[in-house]
Amino acid sequence: MKKLIDDFRKLLDVNAPIIFIHNFDFARVDDFISKALGDARIIEWNPATGTTNFLNKEAKGYEFEDLETFLLEKYKDENFKGDRYLVLKEIHDYFDNPRVKALLQLIAQRKLYDRGYSTTLIIVSSLDRIPEEVKRYVSYLEIEYPSDSEIDSLIHQHIEINKAKFDENNKDKLMLSLKGMSEYEIDRVLDMAMSSNGTLGAEDTGMILEQKKQMVKKSGVVELIDSSEKLDSIGGLDALKTYLQQKARVFKDWSNAKRFGVTLPKGVFIVGMPGCGKSLCAKATANIFEAPLLKLDMGSMMGKYVGQSEENLRNAIKIAEAAAPCVLWIDEIEKAFSGVGGNNDIMTRMFGYFLSWMQEKKSNVYVIATANNADNLPPELKRKGRFDEIYCVNLPNQAEREAIFKVHLEKKLDYKCLSQAEYKSISMSSLSACTDGFNGADIESVVNETVERCFLADKQCTLSTQSLVETAKLTISISKSCAKQIADMKNVFKASSFKDATTGKMSN
Numbered sequence: 001m002k003k004l005i006d007d008f009r010k011l012l013d014v015n016a017p018i019i020f021i022h023n024f025d026f027a028r029v030d031d032f033i034s035k036a037l038g039d040a041r042i043i044e045w046n047p048a049t050g051t052t053n054f055l056n057k058e059a060k061g062y063e064f065e066d067l068e069t070f071l072l073e074k075y076k077d078e079n080f081k082g083d084r085y086l087v088l089k090e091i092h093d094y095f096d097n098p099r100v101k102a103l104l105q106l107i108a109q110r111k112l113y114d115r116g117y118s119t120t121l122i123i124v125s126s127l128d129r130i131p132e133e134v135k136r137y138v139s140y141l142e143i144e145y146p147s148d149s150e151i152d153s154l155i156h157q158h159i160e161i162n163k164a165k166f167d168e169n170n171k172d173k174l175m176l177s178l179k180g181m182s183e184y185e186i187d188r189v190l191d192m193a194m195s196s197n198g199t200l201g202a203e204d205t206g207m208i209l210e211q212k213k214q215m216v217k218k219s220g221v222v223e224l225i226d227s228s229e230k231l232d233s234i235g236g237l238d239a240l241k242t243y244l245q246q247k248a249r250v251f252k253d254w255s256n257a258k259r260f261g262v263t264l265p266k267g268v269f270i271v272g273m274p275g276c277g278k279s280l281c282a283k284a285t286a287n288i289f290e291a292p293l294l295k296l297d298m299g300s301m302m303g304k305y306v307g308q309s310e311e312n313l314r315n316a317i318k319i320a321e322a323a324a325p326c327v328l329w330i331d332e333i334e335k336a337f338s339g340v341g342g343n344n345d346i347m348t349r350m351f352g353y354f355l356s357w358m359q360e361k362k363s364n365v366y367v368i369a370t371a372n373n374a375d376n377l378p379p380e381l382k383r384k385g386r387f388d389e390i391y392c393v394n395l396p397n398q399a400e401r402e403a404i405f406k407v408h409l410e411k412k413l414d415y416k417c418l419s420q421a422e423y424k425s426i427s428m429s430s431l432s433a434c435t436d437g438f439n440g441a442d443i444e445s446v447v448n449e450t451v452e453r454c455f456l457a458d459k460q461c462t463l464s465t466q467s468l469v470e471t472a473k474l475t476i477s478i479s480k481s482c483a484k485q486i487a488d489m490k491n492v493f494k495a496s497s498f499k500d501a502t503t504g505k506m507s508n
């Protein structure tokens, strides 16, 4: 709260005419504004009650007047002397009204140019929307997510109020699960946790993470992914797996690594053929890093809300920074940045913002960016300094196909369809030999389809080299269904300086 109040006062000191606060938690915003402004004159206008006593919402004495009248009166008011603050809540629906826009501009200009007129507009809104014409007068006040020490004090406040029992040994885990939530959300989940049995224990961490998943999802930009994939679930890609294991050691032991002089891991960019394990790598990384995995899906973000995509990217980064240490998986990064440099301003601005964030990143957010198509990506993204390394994932070679068959067949050992003896008798090299040009997803589907075929054949078929080879022969692999795209991608890899995820050698 102190930092927020300081930031707010700084804006007042530089004579900001309009301060914009994007937040839905009006009670908390009111709280910090009144703390920051003390007993200054504050008048509120909101669409529900019109002109309102800011400090005492129940107080009578104001007639309901519309926003236009309210602003006009405050603009023309010649008699008022001294500082005055107008808190305007949820006024985005009124931005279609040209008089409202003009009055906001006029009040802002008068504050800038008329020394005797000190009226500051504070717009508080659950939507991040400001008309273009007014933007130039606006200073944004960011409400940061609570820091570690603030989370700590919120936990202790709740324990005191609820007289709850608390095991301090569980504190680190609890703190980690609360990172990346707003103060309001933390209050809510702590209340929920304590209301069940009056304690705040290890059993509550699961419930809190579940709630956090919902909240993060509601933010509409990132998703908290729960996954148990391990590096062993990935067949092949040995060089990339070794690389990720090394980064995991640094990430998990960051305070020692930092003291030793190691630079903060930024992230890895994985470009590759579809269905070859890029997503698996992102999920397994979060597990070996022992950190939460936040997924930002660029494809759906750009598709759904093009106009809001810039704000969404900022929000996603803000959530990830607050949730650090964490892994931020940016899927289909090419969807957002492959048109940079053309006449798409939003894309170019987003790209600039993303690059400078990557370049200057101080927080322990490890970024895994994945892309199918690296052809039109701006060269700045591929330059060192943004990502620590760029790996390309090709279609699996013979040994890798064997390894992928093993991964998926071993999963079937838990079921009736495959016994240990049957598994041992399968010739992996025969399977690999007849699946040249298959990707990991094709191989997985060969295994699954064979299992289904055996089930439907009612014991006349078992999971064997022969039945698997038969299915493989009937499968149309990615190399056949997307021959041109695969050939193009191979050429792009050859022409670029990426590290091969299998061998670790440069691709060109």
Ligand code: ATP
Binding pocket: 233, 234, 235, 236, 237, 272, 273, 274, 275, 276, 277, 278, 279, 280, 281, 371, 372, 404, 407, 439, 440, 441, 442, 444
């Ligand atoms: P896309 O670019 O289409 O999103 P991707 O490279 O992210 O694909 P994944 O989602 O990781 O591919 O894999 C698709 C499916 O194929 C998964 O279900 C996974 O089990 C299987 N698969 C792919 N590659 C491998 C691999 N190397 N080892 C084991 N399974 C794999």
